[in-house]
Amino acid sequence: MTQVGEGHETAADADGPVMTFGAPTVGEILAERYELQEHVNDDSAGRQVWRGVDVVLRRPVAVVLRYPGGDSATEMLQAAVDASRVIHPNLVGVYDAIDEGARAYVVREWVDGESLREMVSEEGPLDPARATAIAHSIADALAAVHATGMVHGNVHPGTTLIADDGRVVLADARADSADSTEGDIRAVGGLLYYALTAHWPQTEVSHSALPDATRDTSGNPAAPRQIRAGVPAYLDDLTMDLLDRRVAAPAADALAAELARLDAAADDDYEDVGPLRFTQGNATSEPARNNSKIVVGVAALVVIAIVGLVFGIRAITSSNSSGGKTTTAQVGGTPNGDSSTASQAPVANPKKIPLTADMVRIVDPPHGDRMDTGQAANTVDNDPDTAWVTQRFKQSNFGTRKPGMGVLINLGAPRSLAEVRVEMSTPGVTMDIRTGTTDPGDTSSGDDKIVKTYKKLEDDAEGKTDGTNRVFSAFNPDQKYQYVLVFLTDLPPADDGNGGFKVAVNKIEVYGY
Template identity: 45%
Template sequence: MTQNGEGQEAPGGAPQVLTFGAPSVGEVLAERYKLEQHVNNDSLGRQMWRGIDVVLRRPVAVVLRYPGGDSAGEMLSAAVAASRIVHPHLVGVYDAIDEGDRAYVVREWVDGSALRELVADGPLDADRAATIACAVADAVAAIHGTGMAHGNIHPGTVLIAGDGRVVLADARADEATTPEADLRAIGAVLYCALTGHWPHAEAGPTSLPDAIRDNDGNLAAPRQVRAGIPSYLDELTTDLLNPTLAVPPADVLVGELSRFEQEGGHPLFAAEGSGFHEFDSAGTVAGPSRPTSRKIMIGIAGLIVIALAGVLGATQVLSDHRQAVPQGPGRSTSTPGNARSGQLTELKLSPNQVHLVDDVKGKKNENDTDVRKIVDGNINTGWRTDQYNDSPSFANVKSGMGVLLDLGSEQHVARVQVQLSAQGASLELRAASTAPSDLSGTFAVATSEGGTLKINGAEFGLVGDPKADAATNVLLPGLPDKPVRYLVIWISKLPSVPTSPGKYQVGVQEVTVSVQ
């Protein structure tokens, strides 16, 4: 993995900093972060280290700057601001510490490659390029939603993990940074992914060749550089880079780019056979928008609310200082990665985080392209099983099926809300910290059998009137605290179809995950 080269995109944007007094391998910073390998220096001269959080036993990236104090204020401020935004396509920021003679930021270690390294071996196909740009736009939409801008989007800050997750790193926003500049930069990243060239007069720290231009210096369109690029994607890219045209908001851009996301297959860049290879996946990204007859229009949907509650135990060590910006030697600014309040936050999930799972190996056609609709915010769209004859247990051809949610990083899940098309299905909520290859790689959290909730064998009754046409609301409190990244909503029994005797089927209309 390269975690380096994530400096300012444009040369001269900030002075190089000194890196004297380098720490040594094995040194423990703040009595917690052990340095294991000096990866490199980024384009601003900051030292990039791979380390380990000795308390939580997780790998971390440590970005050191010499000196600390006032000169490190911008770096620390940007880190603190970034830490307040939890999003699957943003690198998590865990800590920001100023020791006076040096300052450092501790963040998530992403094991994979920067986009810069991928395109150095050749441009990407249109689907992959659009998927990466869509993920970046999704992250930027979350940032812009807070009133901030990123200010440092280029192929060195777009990271693609080994499991296919795309994350944006190293926000460097200042007062001069604008949302428009971020959106133009997304266009530049898309251009780079499609062509292998960087569309600016100077390549800067991207280490990529400049784009092809005509005699007047005008940028060549992607299709002029490389054949086979869809015309709409070509036009969208050039429009984003055209300063005379207005750019759309980031969330609108996400919708435009999602038209080019691929259907089916395994996560982008993931090793063959990794992840839920024993199960069917609906793909890491959503397919093109199109009319569908599979939409399930419902009256009163079955509603199951499965809650996971708890607090992080003594293994979570918190910094004592909570200033907006660290001041003075040895002061640490805690981030949301270190502390949790009692407030719940709805985790925004994108279509490429939802996968269909099935215990029949190789099965890929059970309405799999609709599974992404369970996180589209529309109760009238969703995914449904096929209809099965004579038995609610999937006609006894398999033990069940369901959906896998990749939360992007480990989260303290407080509640999972599942909205169904009908009452009476038997569900199980399962979880895992690492990508499971089958159900044995997950642990059971709770089950709902015909409206009865069970936690560790204890039954909980329904809230409200459990008549056949009523919504089923069940709140499940109290579980041992365990941060997880993957959730599986497993369906083992189907309700009957009222209009078709002897038929069994259920739809999942919407899934909402709330975290602390």
């Protein structure tokens, strides 16, 4: 397993890779005690990580070596000394810290298992209950660290280790003067986001190898519920609040208490968890920003009660005036009980709508060669090795005679929709979502009519994608849709080094009710 993961870059790390002359070898014994058995990996700061054994106590250890030692290793050694003073089941135990001048090394607990980074990379996003449990363990660890007045400074999917026995531990504190307890707390939000979406929302790690979050034009990450169906609303709110610097970060013990409550509620699918309860330094009071939600909820209940009373009186009056016949009154419907025009806004979590090859086709307006016909099926076959690959164009905007190209989705019947997700091979694509009421035919003239008559979703304005994923979620909950067009209007430079502009659309998913 990766015993030291890709953590946050620090000022000391910014000087570049450390030198590794005189590297150790298998079988070498450090400090007459720690025998090196296997070189595991190098961390993001260029330090070597070895699996070893303490020949005195006969226990496995992890040895983290940095070349050279001396002043360049001061921060690493000091962080290790500080961490050794905190004993907690969710913190990796630190056993030793030694500076030999030519090299320095930290000896700590060896954990059999895998990092959160490896787990999500191999298995995909975690279920909400598992994500909550991991975040709860890390928050507990941070509460213990912060209680001593120290900062961890390196909370990351690579330093969050999940042992084979299920224990979750935080490794490799790397705090410097720029780190803070708030930074640790925000990073827990990052862990939750990564566990739920498989994408990393924080931007301060410029060289992170983790997939970047889907972001809007302002650089803000999309909420987990916009990326993936089935994320409970309270867990989604908590995650985004932790990432939002406009919302005061709670103390670590308050966050741990809130996550403990959500962790306990996970067995019941987060039912009746109530509003978020933490504020800075207080784990039981509700944030003031939730008051408006409460007021709105109470007002809504009052309105429903009044409407129910009015219709109840009408029903009684109608019954008395019609010789005992009963007239049914429906809240939100018409006076005669016809609710066909009533708002049918869905309340359940959106679910992925299965798409098949016969439900999608390429839209290629006039002046196109229609050579991409049939490739739309590659976007819905759940095969990562297939995609719709556009032709190579000399201009990014398809040329002056062609407005763009896209994939038309026919859901077979009108559906209430929540979002459309598009995955591409490279960023820098300009695209939009358009909807219509009919497919005039798989012909050049039919495609021309689609482009001219379909309407864009107003709230999802065009803009170049920052990442390889785009989520469109501006569907009207009071409206149903059958025909949806994913339309590309500007392409990125081809990534094969042969010039021109092209992109591969790997996957399209539709979520609805």
